[in-house]
Amino acid sequence: MSQLLAVLIDGLIYSSWLFIIAVGLTLIYGVMKILNIAHGSLYALGAYSAASLAGYWINQGHAPMGSYAVMLVAAILVGLIAGPVIERGLLRFMYGKDEIVLVLVTYAVFLILEDFVKLVWGVDPYFLYQPYSLLGSFDIADLTYPNYNLVLFAAAVLIGVVVAWVLTRTRQGKMLLAVIHDREMSAAMGINVGRVYFITFTVGAILGALGGALTAPMISVQPGIGAETIVLAFAVVVIGGLGSLPGAALAAILVGLVRSAAVHYRPELDLFSIYFVMAIVLIVRPKGLFSIPEARKI
Amino acid sequence: MNGIYSRPLKAVAAMLAGAALTIVCTSGHAQDKPIRIGLVTFLSGPAAGPFGVPAKIAAEAIVDSLNAGKVPAPYNAKGFAGTPLELTIIDEAGGATKQVTELRNLVERQNVDFVVGYISSGDCLAVAPVAEELKKITVLFDCGTPRVFEDASYKYVFRTRSHATMDAVAGAMYLLESRPATQNFGGINQNYAWGQDSWADFTAVMATLKPDAKITTSQMPKFGAGQYGPEISALLQSNSDVIHSSLWGGDLEAFMLQGTPRGLFARSQLILVAGEPYLHRLPGNIPDGTIVGARGPNGVFAQKSPLNDWLRQIYKERADVYPNYPAYSVALAFLGLKAAYEKARLTNAAPATEEIIKAFEYLSFDSPAGKVMMKLGKGHQAVTGTAYGSTLAVDGQVTIGNIKYYPLERVQPPEGVKSIDWIKSGMKPGKW
Numbered sequence: 001m002s003q004l005l006a007v008l009i010d011g012l013i014y015s016s017w018l019f020i021i022a023v024g025l026t027l028i029y030g031v032m033k034i035l036n037i038a039h040g041s042l043y044a045l046g047a048y049s050a051a052s053l054a055g056y057w058i059n060q061g062h063a064p065m066g067s068y069a070v071m072l073v074a075a076i077l078v079g080l081i082a083g084p085v086i087e088r089g090l091l092r093f094m095y096g097k098d099e100i101v102l103v104l105v106t107y108a109v110f111l112i113l114e115d116f117v118k119l120v121w122g123v124d125p126y127f128l129y130q131p132y133s134l135l136g137s138f139d140i141a142d143l144t145y146p147n148y149n150l151v152l153f154a155a156a157v158l159i160g161v162v163v164a165w166v167l168t169r170t171r172q173g174k175m176l177l178a179v180i181h182d183r184e185m186s187a188a189m190g191i192n193v194g195r196v197y198f199i200t201f202t203v204g205a206i207l208g209a210l211g212g213a214l215t216a217p218m219i220s221v222q223p224g225i226g227a228e229t230i231v232l233a234f235a236v237v238v239i240g241g242l243g244s245l246p247g248a249a250l251a252a253i254l255v256g257l258v259r260s261a262a263v264h265y266r267p268e269l270d271l272f273s274i275y276f277v278m279a280i281v282l283i284v285r286p287k288g289l290f291s292i293p294e295a296r297k298i
Numbered sequence: 299m300n301g302i303y304s305r306p307l308k309a310v311a312a313m314l315a316g317a318a319l320t321i322v323c324t325s326g327h328a329q330d331k332p333i334r335i336g337l338v339t340f341l342s343g344p345a346a347g348p349f350g351v352p353a354k355i356a357a358e359a360i361v362d363s364l365n366a367g368k369v370p371a372p373y374n375a376k377g378f379a380g381t382p383l384e385l386t387i388i389d390e391a392g393g394a395t396k397q398v399t400e401l402r403n404l405v406e407r408q409n410v411d412f413v414v415g416y417i418s419s420g421d422c423l424a425v426a427p428v429a430e431e432l433k434k435i436t437v438l439f440d441c442g443t444p445r446v447f448e449d450a451s452y453k454y455v456f457r458t459r460s461h462a463t464m465d466a467v468a469g470a471m472y473l474l475e476s477r478p479a480t481q482n483f484g485g486i487n488q489n490y491a492w493g494q495d496s497w498a499d500f501t502a503v504m505a506t507l508k509p510d511a512k513i514t515t516s517q518m519p520k521f522g523a524g525q526y527g528p529e530i531s532a533l534l535q536s537n538s539d540v541i542h543s544s545l546w547g548g549d550l551e552a553f554m555l556q557g558t559p560r561g562l563f564a565r566s567q568l569i570l571v572a573g574e575p576y577l578h579r580l581p582g583n584i585p586d587g588t589i590v591g592a593r594g595p596n597g598v599f600a601q602k603s604p605l606n607d608w609l610r611q612i613y614k615e616r617a618d619v620y621p622n623y624p625a626y627s628v629a630l631a632f633l634g635l636k637a638a639y640e641k642a643r644l645t646n647a648a649p650a651t652e653e654i655i656k657a658f659e660y661l662s663f664d665s666p667a668g669k670v671m672m673k674l675g676k677g678h679q680a681v682t683g684t685a686y687g688s689t690l691a692v693d694g695q696v697t698i699g700n701i702k703y704y705p706l707e708r709v710q711p712p713e714g715v716k717s718i719d720w721i722k723s724g725m726k727p728g729k730w
Contacts (some may be wrong), residue, residue, distance in 0.1 A: 268516075
């Protein structure tokens, strides 16, 4: 029984992390039909910025609790700078081109940003381990978990709820959904599609950077972390259905629980578990769990 | 008459003089032409910080020191037998397929004379047959899997550090000497050649030395996983007396960061086969009493000698810290190659590849980590003894105490016997 409980808790914590790193990717695809490979670099930039700024904050003797706010500010700053630069400086010249061209463009951005990270931060790792244990821990099923895991869970739920609420309950969100449904018709009805794209990409960039910032206290922040993450985020988004927010949430839960169960019951299958889920889902539903039926245009 | 022939004669004379000058210049150039060495090490990714970059820093410092003739005897001749060295450095990140392509580029397009490289066991297994095909002397400097020379035989490939079997053998010996009451053990190792071999060897050694000790769990996360929450829960629930780990680089750091606040290391004795490079990076996150190895008598385990003093000094001047074990590994590779090259160079001419290979096979040479002998893999695989110790925090710094040295005959299988067979047959000391 305690093992089953551990599977559930570990699965939910891992799912929370997966959802946080995938939500920006699926949002950008849903609105802009761009599979943004540079999302991995935004994640890395968020992690580096958080580790640098929050590390500086702590080293200067400020209240360690303030480091959480500094991490958040770091992620927002990265998103607000990198998002507009990439979207206005590059992507807007590519709209209307084939999806595969846009994938290649964002892949090029990813490679450039990977080297940018090395130029700015070097190759030695950065550590920001204090926030991981600062909040204390809780015991359950004979196991100890840092309360930081609850922060991850709460952040995932909050991000999901806020994004869903904005999309379905606000005027801006409804305009965004209209663009998702039919870009040309939305433009004809007076929606500034370019502005919607700009805002969406910036929000997606902030979410990517936030994923990195929230992960920084648990890892050694070093070159290459973006590449590992984009593969996982891509798997989650594909399983959920490209561009689907509920799909990404369900896929993150599914993958998190299956991986956790594999680790606890059959560790040798851990490596394979995520791709096993992906293969099964794509066999049954080739466009993902929550794929949106496309109307055939005549 | 003179007028008719004088112009062609002058032209011929000029051509001959030009040709002679060209020959002189070319031969002079050949004398000064540096020996080009391709160095392959991680410059990015999880292995760069603790492994790849220290190896690069060490290689650059060693090459500069060799070119200046400032290495202690018997390595005091400049460069390799007077010929200066030049490095071409390649990033090892990107996986085995990429490394095969990079090796071909190094040899066929950049025309390096030797290749020194590879930290990842997966990369070593992938590039060794390609180096053989390219007929280029390739010195593997850090990877650990014993399979390189136990499952194959190579003419052009050498490895100047011991393979991983001794890490498992000496680690288990140290563990049982300090904790003879060990009842069970679990493990967390990466799911590729290095992690799988380390775990297989360690479980086999424990089965030989302590047959009643039970395996509780074997966690095999993928390389670069980064998130170890479920694995740490599984290890906690296994209530293992001991946790064996060959994790390294960023994976080890993330595992320690996530395991410490969950009390994993207060519950179980931790043994880190490749933990030495991690010691000074995160004080406060490595518990006292952790058993740590450096994959040989390297780093903090290296004993005082002129060569060890030299390496520590040239590395400290560049990096402001003392060298860790990957830096020692790269030193062994360069000094071994130099010793072989100079042994082969009996005349003024640069030795042929075949002559260097012949000189390298079964070579014994001195190193900052002591005597290295190329005694396994038909003279292509090095053997050394090794050492283990336990951590103790002193004034916020991690130190190593209770160091024990294990001679090579106790921890190495003899030539012609596979490591796993030697372990299972009782690890009888060989004759060296």
